[in-house]
Amino acid sequence: MSLITRLQRLLLQLGISSGTGQMMLIAALLSLLAFGAFRLDGLNVSAKSAQFTGSLVRPASLGVPWQTVHEFEPEDLKPLTRSFAEDGAPVPPKVAAKPRTLSDSGESLFLQSSRLLQQGHYAQALKVAEDMAYRYPNFQLGNLLLADLTATMAPRPSDIDMVWKNPESQRRLSELQIEAQRRTRHAGKEALAGKQPEPLRYLSSKINHVVLVDAHKSRLYVLARQTDALPDAVPLVIFDAYVSVGNSGTGKWREGDGKTPVGVYFVQKHLTDPMLPDLYGSGALTLDYPSPIDKWQKRTGSGIWLHGSASSQYARAPTSTDGCVVLANDDMTRLVQLGIPPETPVIIAEQLNWHTVTALASGDQTKSLVTPVKRSSQPPWPQPADLRDGGEAWHMVSAFQWKDQQQTVAVVSYDPPASSASKHRLHTYWIMQGDQWQQVNRPSAP
Structure with a gap:
């Protein structure tokens, strides 16, 4: 494969498909590679301090978060060498042999390279970036970081500003900038320890996982109970991942509006990749959109999946996306491996608020695991009279409460009593009317 063909494929991965835009960028990249190969093969970095000002992305204008003004460490001043095969393909970097682990995701390598760069360890950052690009050749943001690291060693071409006049290039680079910011600035698991999301009001020990999506931060979280924890123990965030949402944002209202719905939904099925078109990647968890709340609000559409x-x-x-919540395939695989069964709650919010947990007495099913927010005047959720089996009450297992179009809404789920012939969990949906809860759906025990 020729070098020109490889560059064309790289540009297609970056979303640049027009012939004019490709030719302009190819010309710029060839000049960068020519200078960069010479600089990387034998030139020692001898400046006392250095500023990362990549030629493909200009930090001053785009604000990409991997710029640095740190001094290089002594081990970073050694000459760097890169090898290419006869067809122009880069030879994979030699890295220490080690078992492949789940932590070696594209994002983890991206963050590792970014941290090394911010600490001034340029050579180490480049090695990690090369490893990332080799393992995940279709990771566009990772390719951009590697290109910037390489281009930093080359003089700035005089015609590079012509590239920025291409609207397609500007759009794609702007998207990658936002992706970089979302991946590097989200709250990690440690920052959320001891906190719970605002919509969660009650969770029994029968619910092992809750999936949460924060569209504003492009982040998915999984809350889980620890296997050796007490029944009233607070669930912890055990997994988080970058996600993409609708191309028109959130607040789905109509079929085809390109928006991701906001609310609480429940997993229906797990579909594996042999059953799916390539669009859905390594698998999917289907959701029950539209919910009874959505139908009551006269929303339309279907097929909202993770x-x-x-x-x-x-x-x-x-x-x-067209409205679904989309993960990288390695993250989707990790999510499924956590054991997300049908009926798992999925909270999708424009922006999640987290609160410090308040401990409650065991068995209290009318209060929240989270410190209540202005709920003192609101009555507890009533148990529907028709959810009884031979005089035995069904057991509340979860309750979620949130704002929908300025209305307070809730979904409360129940398991049947042990003596019941039914084994199906039922979900009841409520809307606050005045100071009373009004039930939207009227489920009956099967």
């Missing part, structure tokens, strides 16, 4: 990415790209831009 799913993986097409093989042509590692991950999508933050707002680029």
Whole structure:
């Protein structure tokens, strides 16, 4: 494969498909590679301090978070060498042999390279970036970081500003900038320890997982109970991942509006990749959109899933789907491996608020695991009279409460009593009317 063909494929991965835009960028990249190869093969970095000002992305204008003004460490001043095969393909970097682990995701390598760069360890950052690009060749943001690291060693071409006049290039680079910010600035698991999301009002020990999506931060979280924890123990965030949502944002209202719905939904099925087109990647968890609340609000549409990415790209831009929540395939695989069964709650919010947990007395099913927010005047959720089996009450297992179009709404789920012939969990939906709860759906025990 020729070098020109490889560059064309790289530009297609970056979303640049027009012939004019490709030719302009190819010319710029060839000049960068010519200078960069010479600089990387034998030139020692001898400046006392250095500023990372990549030629493909200009930090001053785009604000990409991997710029640095740190001094290079002594081990970073050694000459760097890169090898290419006869067809122009880069030879994979030699890295210490070690078992592949789940922590070696594209994002983890991206963050590791970014941290090393911010600490001034340029050579180490480049090695990690090369490893990332080799393992995940369709990771567009990772390719951009590697290109910037390489281009930093080359003089700035005089015609590079012509590239920025291409609207397609500007759009794609802007998307990658936002993706970089979302991946590097989200709250990690440690920062959320001891906190619970605002919509969660009650969770029994029978619910092992809750999936949460924060569209504003392009982040998915999984809350889980620890296997050796007490029944009243607070669930912890055990997993988080970058996600993409609708190309028109959130607040789905109509079929085809390109928006991701906001609310509480429940997993229906797990579909594996042999059953799915390439668009859905490594698998999918289907959701029950539209819910009774959505139908009451006269929303339309269907087929809102959590799913993986097409093989042509590692991950999508933050707002680029038709309404689904999309993960990288390795993250989707990890999510499924956690054991997310049907009926698992999925909270999708424009922006999640987290609160410090308040401990409650065991067995109290009318209060919240989270410190209540202005709920003192609101009555507890009533148990529907028709959810009884031979005089035995059904058992509340979860309750979620949130705002929908300025109305307070809730979904409360129940398990049947042990003596019941039914084994199905039932979900009841409520809307606050004045100071009373009004039930939207009227489920009956099967």
